[in-house]
Every structure is written in C-alpha cells, then in structure tokens.
Amino acid sequence: MAHLFDPIDVGLLTLKNRIVMPPMAMDYATGEGEITDEVVGHYLERARGGVGLIITEHLFVSPEGRYSARQPGIYDDALLPGLERLAGTIVDEGVPLIAQISHAGARTTLEASVIQPVSPSGIKVPGVEAEPRELSVDEIIRIADAFTAAAARARKAGFTGVEIHGAHGFLLGQFASPITNHRTDEYGGSLENRMRLSIEIVRRVKAEIGDDMVLAYRLGADDMMDGGFALDDAGKVAQWLVDVGVQLMDVSGGLVGSRSADEGQGYFVPLATAVKSAITIPVIGVGKIIDPLFAESIIADERADMVAVGRAILKDPEWPKAAGVKLGVVG
C-alpha cells in the first residue's frame, strides 16, 4: 500500500513524496511577463515547505494567449534570464519544477489583451466577458508552434518538465468542449477532432523536450456543464495523450470554476480516480484537500497516485512538513 510520503517515479524522475503544489496564478510578474523577485520568493518559500513537486502558474505562450496583466510569460527568448533564475532557484532547493504552459484563448481578460481574443469558434466561454473571434487553420498551427517554442524555452531555462494546460476553459479546453467548439473542420465535431490540437501539441512538445524532462498534461476531465466535455470521454482521451508522450496526468475539471469554495474536501478526486482506471502513468487528484489524513487516505485507497494541495499551501507554505508531523513521518 502506498503512502503520502512514499517516493514515486514520474518518467525518469523520482519524487520524494506525493504532495504537489498545483499551478496557481499569482500575477507577480512585470507587465511584459518577466519573472520578478516576488515570483521567485513565492515559489522558494513553498519549495522549502517540504512539497515533492511544484507546477508553476500558467505561463503564456504567446501575447494573444495572455490571461492577465501581470501573468508571467514564456513567449519570447528575452524572458529566459528570469525563467532561468526561477527554475535554478527551485531546482537547487531540491524540488523539481514543472512549467505550466498555456494559451487563454477566449478566457483572456480584457485588461490583458491588446488584440481581440481568439477561440475555436468565436464563442464566449460561459460567464467570461471577452468577445473572441474564430481562429483560422493557419493560426491554429501557429499556436502549436508557440507551445513548442515555449517548451524549448522551458528546457533552456532548466525546468524539470512542462505541463500543457488543457483544463478550466483555457484554449485547449475550449477546443475539447462541445460548448465552445462548433467547428466543422478537422478541429471540431468528433472527440478525435476536438482533441486534435492538444494531441499535436503534446506530440511536438515531446519531440522538443525528449525523455529527460517530465511531460505533464492538465486534463479537464469534466466540464461540469450540460452539453460539455464529460467524464465518459476522459479515460479515452487520457490514453491518447499517454500514447503521444504524456507521463503525468494532472486531473482537474470545470469549464469555468475549478476552485470551488463550497464543495467538499477532495471534490475533483473522483475525476482522477476515473481517469486512473484507464491509464498506467501517475495521476494527480485535486480539490480542496486540506487535512493530511484525508490526503493520506486518497493515496492509500489508490484513488490517485499524488495529491495537489493548492490553496492550503498558499495559506501555509509549510503544509507538507506539518502533514509529515501529523502522519508521524517526519518531525
């Protein structure tokens, strides 16, 4: 039986425990998306708290894919010095650091976008103000180029891995969802077509980073909306992603609203459990995990291989150390 503080292999990497700090946008970068002392300090404090793996907040892969005004970017080589400093600082602390790379599509906030937001079909994401326009096929291919170039920068900067953001109604989630994707070409309609861009990006990123870096995917396993991407399809999609190189499946959900305050502890863990039954790579479960005993039970009951602890680690960077003490592992 596995435990929260047992090591786990992810690709060629061995993590010291199963606690992950998931991506959480802080908006501490400059207006150009450069890494600041505040960004480095934020992650360093949490690396020192005993976490096994950190996944950065979403880094935007191209200017029109930016979500917010002070979001960190990975869209240009000019950003490399800051990214190198961030990756070097955290990895030197002994904690692997994965860069989440993302395009916000129609979820960009108006304040951040200088040009009209883009999306699969020019359809608004429910509840989001931005009025997007439809992407052409040429533009879709350029977005795959931007993700690939971003992954190359993550490699140059010294990150341990890359996570492609396919959840929460961001661009790849917009392609996956029948609510926001009404295309009639090869990028819309069937499940295979709606996943085509994600699969192509994973394939190209894998070719770019090779086996030395971890390749993770944040899968929106259920839109939690009528007519949306549903859990029934998630296992099949997860296997397709594994087939093209994904080594770590970070399972979340919600076309909008991934961070509920009202749901119970472990609210998205059932999605991870369902996906885990379809694939053999490690799967991360998430959703208001607060109590270390609860986190331990998720691992022990094999409902997920790793747990992401988001807001609890934001509030208390030492959450993993305190969990070790509570479980009698360290201290």
Ligand SMILES: Cc1cc2nc3c(=O)[nH]c(=O)nc-3n(C[C@H](O)[C@H](O)[C@H](O)COP(=O)(O)O)c2cc1C
């Ligand atoms: C302030 C904040 C920012 C977030 N930013 C991101 C993000 O950049 N990328 C992402 O995939 N999820 C993001 N999330 C979702 C978290 O990764 C996580 O899935 C969610 O908070 C649920 O976990 P928790 O209940 O342990 O906080 C964010 C959540 C919070 C609270």
